[in-house]
Amino acid sequence: MNNIRVLVVEDDAHIADLHRRFTERVEGCDVVGVAYSLDEAREMVEVLEPDLVLLDLYFPEGQQGTELLREIRAKGLETDVVLITAAREVGPLKEALRGGVFDYLIKPVIAARFNECLTKYRHYRSRLSSGVCIGQGDVDKLLHSAAKNSFSNASATLPKGIDPLTLGKVRSVLEQSDPAVGLSAEEVGAQMGVSRSTARRYLEYLVAVGVTYADLVYGSIGRPERRYFSI
The missing domain is CATH 1.10.10.10 (Winged helix-like DNA-binding domain superfamily/Winged helix DNA-binding domain)
Structure with missing residues (x-):
C-alpha cells in the first residue's frame, strides 16, 4: 500500500505547521501540501489529488471549511476529509457528519488523538484496497x-x-x-x-x-x- 497523501488546510500558520509535524510523525503518511486559505485548498485538491484533507472549520471573512467538504463530495473526488475545529457547538458536527467526514477533531488537538486518527485512516484505506x-x-x-x-x-x-x-x-x-x-x-x-x-x-x-x-x-x-x- 502506498503512503497516505495528506493536505493540511489551516489559516493559522503556527497551527498548520503543528499539524504538518504531527502528520509526518505517523508512519505511512506524507504531507503533500499546506494551504492557508480555502482558495489555495481548492487549487491544491485539484492538482495534488490528496487521499486525505485535514480541514480547519473557520476561515477569515466568514468562510467555512464545510464549503470545501461539500465541493469535494459534489465532484465525486476520492478524497477523504478530517474536520479540525475549536467549535464546541453541535451544529458543525452534524453538518460534518452529513458531509461524510472520516473523523472530527477538536482543537487543541492532542498528539495521541491525532496519531490515532491517521493510523485508523491508514487501516481503513488498507482494508478497502484489500479486495x-x-x-x-x-x-x-x-x-x-x-x-x-x-x-x-x-x-x-x-x-x-x-x-x-x-x-x-x-x-x-x-x-x-x-x-x-x-x-x-x-x-x-x-x-x-x-x-x-x-x-x-x-x-x-x-x-x-x-x-x-x-x-x-x-x-x-x-x-x-x-x-x-x-x-
Missing part, C-alpha cells in the same frame, strides 16, 4: 471502529477468567498484525506463549465488546479458519 468483494463483517469493521473508544469502559468490569494484563497483550498483538490478514487464535497464542484455547477466550471477549472483528476465511484446502482483525 473487490466485501461481507457484512467488512462493513462493520469499517463503519463501527468507534467501538474502540468504549473499550476502556468495558474493561473496568472484566468477567471472571479475563486478566487485564493478558487482555492488553492480546489486543496489542492483534493491533500490530496485518489489518488485511488478521490472526488466528493459534497464531496469537504462539506469539504470546499461551495456549490456543486461552488466546481464543480473550479474542472472543474482544469480539463481544466490539474491539475485535472475527471472520471465517476459506482457504483452498481444508475447513474455514476463524481469524481475528483489530477494528
Whole structure:
C-alpha cells in the first residue's frame, strides 16, 4: 500500500505547521501540501489529488471549511476529509457528519488523538484496497471502529477468567498484525506463549465488546479458519 497523501488546510500558520509535524510523525503518511486559505485548498485538491484533507472549520471573512467538504463530495473526488475545529457547538458536527467526514477533531488537538486518527485512516484505506468483494463483517469493521473508544469502559468490569494484563497483550498483538490478514487464535497464542484455547477466550471477549472483528476465511484446502482483525 502506498503512503497516505495528506493536505493540511489551516489559516493559522503556527497551527498548520503543528499539524504538518504531527502528520509526518505517523508512519505511512506524507504531507503533500499546506494551504492557508480555502482558495489555495481548492487549487491544491485539484492538482495534488490528496487521499486525505485535514480541514480547519473557520476561515477569515466568514468562510467555512464545510464549503470545501461539500465541493469535494459534489465532484465525486476520492478524497477523504478530517474536520479540525475549536467549535464546541453541535451544529458543525452534524453538518460534518452529513458531509461524510472520516473523523472530527477538536482543537487543541492532542498528539495521541491525532496519531490515532491517521493510523485508523491508514487501516481503513488498507482494508478497502484489500479486495473487490466485501461481507457484512467488512462493513462493520469499517463503519463501527468507534467501538474502540468504549473499550476502556468495558474493561473496568472484566468477567471472571479475563486478566487485564493478558487482555492488553492480546489486543496489542492483534493491533500490530496485518489489518488485511488478521490472526488466528493459534497464531496469537504462539506469539504470546499461551495456549490456543486461552488466546481464543480473550479474542472472543474482544469480539463481544466490539474491539475485535472475527471472520471465517476459506482457504483452498481444508475447513474455514476463524481469524481475528483489530477494528
